[in-house]
Amino acid sequence: MEVTTVGLDLGKDVFQVHGIASDGTVVFNRSIRRRQLLKFFAALPSCLIGIEACGSAHHWARELIAIGHDVRLMPAVYVKPYVKRGKTDAVDAEAICEAVTRPTMRFVAVKSKEQQALLTMHRVRQLIVRQKTQMLNVIRGLLREFGHVIGNGPWRRCASSKLSRLTIAQTYRMWRRACSRRFATRLLLSMTG
Structure with a gap:
């Protein structure tokens, strides 16, 4: 058959x-x-x-x-x-x-490699934006624990006098640099020790 x-x-x-x-x-x-x-x-x-x-x-x-x-x-x-x-x-x-085989079935169009690559880029960007927002919210919450209140949004200025010149985005960049330095130090220590 x-x-x-x-x-x-x-x-x-x-x-x-x-x-x-x-x-x-x-x-x-x-x-x-x-x-x-x-x-x-x-x-x-x-x-x-x-x-x-x-x-x-x-x-x-x-x-x-x-x-x-x-x-x-x-x-x-x-x-x-x-x-x-x-x-x-x-x-x-x-x-x-x-x-x-059903006549009323709805089908999905087969995507080309180019279409899938474009969708992948959008999904990765979406993930990065979501992770950045999560990190900014964590930093904002941690700073509140020390009495520094920052408004919502990445470009809001700190209400504290010590941090008044920093935006939350600048704080995020500083934190990211500090974390990458710590990671690099740990990596070097693990490789040598």
């Missing part, structure tokens, strides 16, 4: 594939190791492959499209209603296979 639809459940090292023929009979439901996945799909005739849109899904979608398959990504919340029993990789692959 020729496989027409495959549900692919992604994992870190082991993937589960569930393939059906045009009449709905199950052709295979097996696990495949990462290094064997592309060889396995290269041996199959061109077919519809469904994948949950999760980590590494766009990479595998691009790889399978390059081989000649029709790949569709679906949000996991839309696949979940098709899970019939307990949560296992085999059951998830079967649910993905069934969900991809």
